[in-house]
Amino acid sequence: MAKFKLFGLRTDDESQREKQHRQLCREVAGEGIVLLKNEGVLPLRNKKIALFGAGARMTVKGGTGSGDMQERYSVSIEQGLRNAGFEIVSTRWLDRFDQYYAQKDKIWRQSIEEKIKTYKPWQVQKMFDEVIHVNPLCFPCGDKIQIEDLSADTDTAIYVVARQAGESADRRFENGDFKLSEEESYNIHSLAEQYEKLLLVINCGGILDLSILNETNNIGAVLYYVQGGEEGGNAFADIVSGKINPSGKITDTWAKRYEDYPSAMDYGYLNGNLKDEDYKEGIYVGYRYFDSFGINPLFEFGFGLSYTTFSHHVSDIHIQKTKVTIKVMITNTGTEFSGKQVLQLYLEKPNGRLCHELRSLVAFVKTKNLKPDENELLTLTFDLCDHASYDEKDSNWVLDQGEYGICLGTSSRQNEPVAVVVLENETVVEKCTSICPMEYDFSELKAEFPIHEYDLNLPRFEVRSDDISYVKHVYENPKIKTNLKTEQLLLNLNDKELIELIVGAGYSGKSFNNTPGCAGRTTVSLLKKSIPNVNFSDGPAGLNLTPKIVILKSGSMRYIDGIPAMWKWGWLKKIEPFVKAKAGRGTPVYQFMTAWPAVTLQAQTWNLPLIEKVGNAVGVEMIETGVTLWLAPGMNIHRNPLCGRNFEYYSEDPILTGMMSSAVSKGVQSHKGIGVTVKHFCCNNQEDNREYVSANIKERALREIYLKGFRYAVEHSNPKAVMSSYNLVNGVYTANSFDLLTKVLRCEWGYDGMTMTDWNSTESDKGKHELCPVCGTDLIMPGSKAAKKALLKGLKNDSINRDDILRCAANVLNMIFESAVIEGF
């Protein structure tokens, strides 16, 4: 056995892999940026630009926390414009903003340094969790534009509003966060008056209040840039120059006013109750709410403009049992620009016994790049049974009796019925059991809208109940799953060793497989028992690893050039001389990972093959750095725009979420022996008090909205791991939820991979370590002595069943021995 194994590269030079992935990164960002408004401003004809706004030079590439990245370099919007040959004719405001930012950053650091004085050196992790990660620098907006800041040398101005958020804290419904600050408002109004053409750019990982669009007509164009990753600035220039034609579509509903969202004033900190979050809107999340209740949004789900126009017509529809297939011919009807379009298929359910949403997304497809006049035949398919509704009364998934409208179009509002499916009788598709009982009841929103009436000339298809297969789930404890190798190894382990296997081994220290900066790893204490450790890395904007490190002969690590800037805090700075080394002192390891566009931006591409390519590229980087599990994709639903981690998630829609996450997972798992970890299972839709908040929710909404995407991912992409969430669901920590982790995940969905906790979610007064094995949590992360002690105690006093421990250990062991990185062990 080798002493230890190193990964990464030995040279600091930008590798071919880095360069190739940069190209893909640019392509993804370019396809995801959404053109929300355009009145003759884009593409830009003038090469001279007056550029303003916090995100112009300090473009925010992604969010903070575990979802952050330590990439080699990122291209800002200013740089991207310059690279594309634009001339920036106004830098006075931008230069001033640099100083403004530095000053704000200093004040923020000082405030945190004060707080961390109260922590002792052995509390480093606690300090990070409680202070540093909880306090992202609220991105400053900058000051008011002065007359001297303007340039008369152009008719075109760009203003970039920037925001940043991250785990542990929600965004605020305040000026300077969800709403524009007074200065931003003033600046945008001034530019709207001064310049003939004004482009407003939203560099924010989530929705922003855009009521300013009602205050002035002079904002000619709006781009939703989200956070573009390391190549964002170049992709931005590709769009505004017309090199590529925008084809992104928003994956959330942008309300006219925040108050229009159904959970608005009840959300998180806003109602003063951070312990209980009652999901009173039920299934009416996002466009399901706006459309069902007739509330007009500013921009609807699925919307996005292009520089060209398209037309489509259905060329064939057929149905086989319950599987609907539609063929559509789509044409670029413009004369100047090539472009791509997204076709979206929505289902309208009959308003029968159960109350439904007006319509919901069931399929979508994106065209190739169509030249003017060029056309393409596209296929959209879905299975009616996948869109049954959950009847809480009998714990059944049912299809209501009546007419189902199939609507084709380009957004949740721009679509029209193209066929009708008729089901004679109400039909049960699946028989389940009731899960996650509520601690207390409340009434949910109920929508009432007129029964859909369809044109009698539309094609109609009858579906017979007999054609619908029926599944009755059986709820048994899953079997212990081993193979020849893992069975032998398991037999060879005593109780203490079994427990070592199901408790993580922290982030660093000597191990067989070394991946500096990994977020966690499995035990390093069983190497002599022929069990190597494997490593996990965050996610989801790429692999969040330490880029430069030296490994000494002993296996210990030292930082090349000192500790990363983000760690230079308070007394921590004092340890720098001891952890710093030159590359010559040991083996250097370079791991410059690609910072992909924020997940929401990826989703806005609506391009599944492209996102699969991203997954594939992440897989290449995992193999290069020895990572076995990627702690991604993040799959929580955008329930409310203030959630601090929305940038890490795809959409308000569960099907889009499920499809996107499956695409990226397939890409990663196309490499043998590495895998994804879908997270955070489930209802982690709030960051304030995330470790103690209970998502109180009725079963139907839980299943139809918050579990649906996970189900899709499990059934279509077989993720190697699932991570539970920090929060409770109806008063039960998800890591301790037998209902979620065993009844739903394993018994109903047939999942047979590994499950893990979110970091420290079973420590101290949160979930319980000792309940993990029986409930279906295989691995406690990142691991602690307390966890091992609690499990051992439980085994000794028989409150924990050894079979439960064995089952967890087998799942962990299978994952380890399937790993690509254990070769040479």
Ligand code: BGC
């Ligand atoms: C986050 C997870 C992440 C983990 C490891 C937690 O704080 O919620 O998403 O994977 O840390 O870094």
